[in-house]
Amino acid sequence: MPYDTLNWSSFRRMPESRNLNPLDSGIRRNDGQRVLPYLAKHICLALAILLTAPGLAFASSNGHQDPIAPVILGVTGILFFAILGRFAARKLGQPSVLGELIMGMLLGNIAYFFHFDLIMVLREGSAIFHIVEQAFSNGRPLPEAAAMVLEGETAARVLYVLQGPYGAQMLQVAQTVDVFSRYGVIFLLFLVGLDTSVAEMRSVGGTSMRVAVVGVALPFVLGFEAARLLMPELSVNADLFIAATLGATSVGITARVLKDLGQDRSHEAHVILGAAVMDDIIGLVMLAIVSGIIVSGGVEFGNVVKIIVLAFVFLGCAFWLGPYFLRYAIGLVSRLDLVEAKMFVSYLFVMVLAWMANLVGLATIVGAFTAGVILHDAYFRHWGDHTSHRYSIKDLIMPLEVILVPIFFVLMGIQVKLETFLDLHIIQMAGGLLIAATIGKLACGIVAGRGINKLAVGIGMLPRGEVGLIFAAIGKSLGVINDALFSSVVLMVIVTTLIAPPLLKLVLKDKPPESI
16 A cells, blocks of 8 residues: 555554654654754755756757656656655654645745746646647647636746747656656555455445445535535536545545554544545545546536446456456466566556546546455465465555655645635635535544444544545546645645644543554
8 A cells, every 4th residue: 555554454563663764863753843954954955956957957958968868857856855755744743645745835836936947837737738739739829729728927937938948858857747647646546456355345344334425425515515605606517526525535644643542453443444445435436427527528417327337337347357367467477487477467457457447437546446456466376375475566566656656746736836825715715625524524423333432433534645636636637626726625635634643642542552
């Protein structure tokens, strides 16, 4: 599972403390007084390098240098900022995703202020590719294409960059970063699926199912009503996508807090984790339905039924035919080394299902998650008992996720435009979404049943984390969520993710730790 989440088994076996980060030496965890000056110094140094080096790199690419050099520099620079953000978050006791997201926000807005060309291109996200499509596919002049997609000063600044001497290189970097981030999301959801066991889902029973259904449905309804009330000018499609985003849940942070409190084997922990698994599945199906409605152009009963049928047909075919495909693919690579076989088959399987999901009108992450649920190490019995294998599928895929996923979160942070919050209407919208998101998840604990801390369950379902960001990013790429809405959703994700751990500690502080 992603670096901020724990699977069912490791959640129960994780050592009390560990220090995996070589940067930890000399700086105590949670020591903000020492971390912040250290971080500020490195951010300033990195910004100085990032603001001056690309010009030299792009200029040298016109000579005898490798034309891929600017791409290497751009991607590596973003990854470096992701490392700084992750380091700072962990030192301050926060999840890595928040550090990477906030670091992207700092990078995007500071560099934009200094008119750094590459960041200006990355900041506009999919709008840049729409401009290029209008210009090259539809034959429109570049200024006209920019004016169609962007507005005012933003269109003029982006047009200045694209028409400049290094415009082609900027587009190369932007395209590469976008592709890497999309791969990162696919691997992220694949690893989530790997840690999702159908047997474990059944074992948590009806309680987790009730919590999951209410935890998705109520925020959806409240989010839709909040969007209708606060921004009536929005389209119904935008309201639906905002509502679907509010239904998301990410519980990796909650799992860590429960472990720290010695509650990892408590009834609350099992209900929260079980509900989170089901929440992922329900949320992805809801995302598929909403995305399909947007692509089809409207909310029509026939379209909704068609999308639901396609979603369940895809899932049914994947779970029925997937094992046959895996056994056939493994048979083809049976003469390879175990590591090679696991890597090739896993990569092939997740990409095929991601492509097929997109083919039937679903999001690629639905296919990636489904691939993770179906695939497991026991399929590789040709190399002996899977429990004795030196490396699991998760061990082999994790390095790809560790590199690619932070690029996604930094890119999402870069695309948060802080100037949108100068509009009081946008602040009201962000506040309304935050209230709807909080009430919707807290209320799901009510249906947890007797003998359980209902408030703890509700708080445990509160963080949106990376799942909420993925939903928002898909909405932005579809053009249904504009910059202001995207910034509002990101603020909701940050706040719900920050407030959940201290609230959970407060609610469970008087409960004795569970015996192991």
